[in-house]
Amino acid sequence: MQKKITLTEDEIPESWYNIVADMPNKPLPPLHPGTHEPIGPEMLAPLFPMELIKQEVTADKWVGIPEEVREVYKIWRPTPMFRATGLEKMLGTRAKIYYKYEGVSPAGSHKPNTAVPQAYYNKQEGVKRITTETGAGQWGSALSFACQLFGIECDVYMVRASYEGKPYRKIMMNTWGANVYPSPSERTQAGRSILAQDPNSPGSLGIAISEAVELAMQADDTKYALGSVLNHVLMHQTVIGLEAITQLEKAGDFPDIVVAPFGGGSNFAGIAFPFLRYNLEEGKSIRCIAAEPASCPKLTRGVFRYDLGDTVGMTPLLPMYTLGHNFIPAPIHAGGLRYHGAGAIVSQLLNDGLIEAQAFKQLECFDAGIKFARAEGIIPAPEATHAIATVIREAQRANEEGTSPTILFNLCGHGHFDMASYEQYLAGKLVEHEVTQEEIMASLAELDTPLI
Amino acid sequence: MQKKITLTEDEIPESWYNIVADMPNKPLPPLHPGTHEPIGPEMLAPLFPMELIKQEVTADKWVGIPEEVREVYKIWRPTPMFRATGLEKMLGTRAKIYYKYEGVSPAGSHKPNTAVPQAYYNKQEGVKRITTETGAGQWGSALSFACQLFGIECDVYMVRASYEGKPYRKIMMNTWGANVYPSPSERTQAGRSILAQDPNSPGSLGIAISEAVELAMQADDTKYALGSVLNHVLMHQTVIGLEAITQLEKAGDFPDIVVAPFGGGSNFAGIAFPFLRYNLEEGKSIRCIAAEPASCPKLTRGVFRYDLGDTVGMTPLLPMYTLGHNFIPAPIHAGGLRYHGAGAIVSQLLNDGLIEAQAFKQLECFDAGIKFARAEGIIPAPEATHAIATVIREAQRANEEGTSPTILFNLCGHGHFDMASYEQYLAGKLVEHEVTQEEIMASLAELDTPLI
Structure with a gap:
């Protein structure tokens, strides 16, 4: 059985995939925070170069990756895909588990x-x-x-x-x-x-x-x-899923379930959108699961309405699943997932029932991270442990139901800069963070932004 | 121009290369620390399993890698090789520079x-x-x-x-x-x-x-x-150089110079021995350069004689280039290079003039490391910066002499756990460590171990 599925640098994708082209309901436009009118590309010009603004609003299904960008991608891309043979054995599961490892980049994540x-x-x-x-x-x-x-x-x-x-x-x-x-x-x-x-x-x-x-x-x-939330940012990350498709083809496999951690959406979009295309285009039914922290549960307990991207109010209003822009997430170690809202595209997909979301507490995630480190040898970033926890739950469910799904997840980064959090966990000092319904309702009650 | 040369998992070597088979003068045997008589394999049995003891003394040129070991190697091997296009451009050099990157292993080094x-x-x-x-x-x-x-x-x-x-x-x-x-x-x-x-x-x-x-x-x-010094440890590392040969073949190239950091010898042996084979077997003249810290200069300023592997005297006497087992290296950040002696094989090769050694001060190494991080994107471990400093010197020499050598070096690990040392360097607080001839002579004068 193949452990690692590698690609050559010629197999780095030549285009990013823009899921907007295939969405049955397109994402709603951003609104001006003062007038609540849709804002045009020109209003973003002080913040972003015109080419990125074009990508933010394009309806094109494929956007070419410049050769200069592909040259830099070659420093770490294509990233490896692994069959999680060690984890499968440890879990005694009937599921087949694959992961795409983005921690090989110089910065240690998919960013x-x-x-x-x-x-x-x-x-x-x-x-x-x-x-x-x-x-x-x-x-x-x-x-x-x-x-x-x-x-x-x-x-x-x-x-x-x-x-x-x-x-x-x-x-x-x-x-x-x-x-x-x-x-x-x-x-x-x-x-x-x-x-x-x-x-x-x-x-x-x-x-x-x-x-x-x-x-x-x-x-x-x-x-x-x-680094996340916006349409063009999510699109750039689709190189992850596009490579994964080629790698699974080489392994002679195809996923039933695709899983990724969820912060603002780029991690999830990167691996899931190229697979969602099979659902949208060909009527397949791959389950795409976004794994968020239970202490910052915008997808599972937030509302879908317009909200600000920042607390001070300098950004446009975006259509988001949100906990309110004044919501202050608990200091969990998965810092990359501590954001109050989800990007417009992912929010629309969730609202339309095209993707799923699950929430995980910190201790379950670190337990999953330690299991993975001992079974597969790679120490995952705290963000990535949310995906692993999801996979372990789905593998257990498969055993109970007698099914054998093929599961793919995004191992979005390594944990080399997060050893202090592992120390706390191993010493039994990691605390659980709860968020009450009252806290969420209080944060949402402060919003005076437009409803959807 | 190709940036990254990848291999598939089928191309992981099936055997380790044992350079002893090709050495004109074989390494001298270890001696009992009390009797000064050569010690046989059976005396090592309390410390090592028999299969490793056999590997320590074998004259076989190739030793098969067990399939179970190759399966685990697949977690990170084959490791990528890169053409250092960014560094070449930064240096404005006529040299072609390649590096083999071992930092992708779960532990972040070649170990x-x-x-x-x-x-x-x-x-x-x-x-x-x-x-x-x-x-x-x-x-x-x-x-x-x-x-x-x-x-x-x-x-x-x-x-x-x-x-x-x-x-x-x-x-x-x-x-x-x-x-x-x-x-x-x-x-x-x-x-x-x-x-x-x-x-x-x-x-x-x-x-x-x-x-x-x-x-x-x-x-x-x-x-x-x-983790280093002994014959079987060095042999296991030859997967690095064996893969590098296949990768350079794919790139249509062959090195004139091979460089690696030097601590006890396994880093250097790993990349250099499979290339030295071309010198020993076919009369090629690839320069193999061991890069050691100037503050722990066993190869460039030590003596070749029997010495202990530890300070207390529990290990056999080994034939080493050594600074004396009581030599206490300065607290440089390249902790993996702070060892008083070189392994028996490397010492014999140096004594026979078949390899070269150069010594580098800490500041030159960190300067090279920062250059590399900015040109290539990968932050090197302090040990690895010794190889980069060597490469920069050789590239400059090539420019002066009007030559265009192909240089390969071992980027043995990443610097994710060494950021405090980079902070010191960037803040101008990194101190240089000198070792005087008197200090070396005083340490060597304490030795009463057999001469060679």
């Missing part, structure tokens, strides 16, 4: 799949500097890497609590030449106003987004980049 | 290449527990990973200074189920005697070896494992 084209298109249009936010640092390090390769300055606003508590991701960004600032900072109006209220503010992703957006709005040669 | 077969042969012979030492933790984590996969208990004695100062590698070992003890410990006679003299001893690799060996000697179901 460079979009950081690289974003840096490339900015470079093409003469942009000198890109601003962004980062929480635990996965996205910030991916963008630092990409900007370094294309010779663009990169300013990362890192949530102060992470900046101080998780210094190694910051140093990784510095190693790639980026400037990293703790957020809230004195460098922006948004940051100064927060610090005036609370000089010791630990910061939040929402505040950091506001700072990065504010700076990009002010300078002609500076743009902004986002 | 699992030998940890896996060592765990496998121990399992075959019914061993229940393996003891070992580790400094910064690369070897300890590789053996923890391998023991977990084969269901063997793993006890790692970790130099106390690293245990306390670099906790994340320790947690990685725990994640793979290993027991990790700070050394010196109260668990051994060796440890207790050191602690009696100095309760605050920071420990050393030599002390940790003594503890691990002592425990393996005491129990029938317990053996010991070493």
Whole structure:
């Protein structure tokens, strides 16, 4: 039995897949936060280069990947796919389990799949500097890497609590030449106003987004980049699923279930959308499951309505499954999944019943992560453990029901920068975070944004 | 131009290459530390399983890799080879530069290449527990990973200074189920005697070896494992160079120079020995360069004589280029290169003029590492930066001489667990460590071991 299914660099996809072309109901447009009118591409021009804005709104089914981007992809793509023979044995399951491993990228996650084209298109249009936010640092390090390769300055606003508590991701960004600032900072109006209220503010992703957006709005040669949620970001990640299709063909297999962790949507979209195409085009019925943290359950317990992307209100209103933009997720270790809303495309697909969502508590996820590390040898990022927990549940269900599904999941990153969280788990000190229905309702009650 | 040269899992080598078969002068035998008589295989039986002892002394040119070991190798092998297009451009060099990237292994370095077969042969012979030492933790984590996969208990004695100062590698070992003890410990006679003299001893690799060996000697179901120096360990690493030969064939190229970092010899042997075979068999003249730290210069400033493998004197005497077993290397960040001696095979090859050695200071290495990270995207381990520094020197020399050599080097691991050292470098706080001729002479003067 084949353990690893590899591809050559010639087999890196030549186009990204844009699921919008195949969706029965298209995603709703973003709205202006003041007028609540749909905003056109031109209003995004201060933030993004025109080519990315075109990708954000295109109806084309396939968008060509520039050769310069494919050249950089070759540093880590095609990524390997593995049959999880060790995990299957440990679980004693009848299910066949495969995983696509994105942790081989220089930044250690799937994030460079979009950081690289974003840096490339900015470079093409003469942009000198890109601003962004980062929480635990996965996205910030991916963008630092990409900007370094294309010779663009990169300013990362890192949530102060992470900046101080998780210094190694910051140093990784510095190693790639980026400037990293703790957020809230004195460098922006948004940051100064927060610090005036609370000089010791630990910061939040929402505040950091506001700072990065504010700076990009002010300078002609500076743009902004986002690591998930938006349509073009999700599309860039489809290289994962497109490669996976080729790899499963080589293995003579096809999935019944596709699973990925869920934060803003790019991880899930990356592996699931190319398979969803078989459902939408050919009437297949692959189950695509988004695995979110129980402490930030926008898909399983949020509402579908327009909401802001940040807390301060500098972004357009997006149609989202959301917990409300003032919802503050508990400090779980899967920092990449701590976001209040889901992107427009994924939200529409969920609303239309075309994908599924499941929520997982932190301890179940780390238990799954340890099992996986011992069975397969790879230590997963806390985000990735959500997918593993899903797979273990589905494998157990298969055993109970006497079925033998083929399951594919996205092992989106390694856990080398997350060893402190594993230490807490192994020492029995990892705490569970609950969110009550009252807390969710209170956060949603604050929204005055348009309903859908 | 091809950036990445990949192989399929069918192209993982089926045999390891034993260079002893091709050496004009065979390595000298180990001697009993008391009698100074050559020791036979049977005297190693308390420490190693018989199959590894056979490999230690075999004259066979090829040793078959068990299918169970190849199955585990498939988790990360074949490893990718890259053309260093970004570095070539940054250096403006006429040289062609390739690197073999071993950082894709679960432990992040080349060490699992030998940890896996060592765990496998121990399992075959019914061993229940393996003891070992580790400094910064690369070897300890590789053996923890391998023991977990084969269901063997793993006890790692970790130099106390690293245990306390670099906790994340320790947690990685725990994640793979290993027991990790700070050394010196109260668990051994060796440890207790050191602690009696100095309760605050920071420990050393030599002390940790003594503890691990002592425990393996005491129990029938317990053996010991070493991560470098010994013949069988070097042989296991030849999968690196054997794959590299196939990859360069696919790229239509062949190296003039092969470079690797040098600690005890396994990193260097892994990539260089399969190429040295062309020199020994066919009269080619590939330059094979071992890159060692200037602060631990056994190859460039040590002497070739018998010496102990540890400080306490529990190991056989080995024929080594050595700085003396009491030599305490400065605390450079390339912890994996801080060993006083070179293995018997490499020492013989150097003595016979069949390989070269160069020494590099820490700042030059980190400068090379930052250059590489920015040009190629991969952050190298501090050990690996020694090879990169060599390559940069050779590329500059090629430019001066108007030649266009093809250079291959071993990028033996990633730097994800070494970000604190990059932080020091970027902040201008990294100190240089010098070793004077007087210090080396004083250490060597203490030796009363047999001359060669």
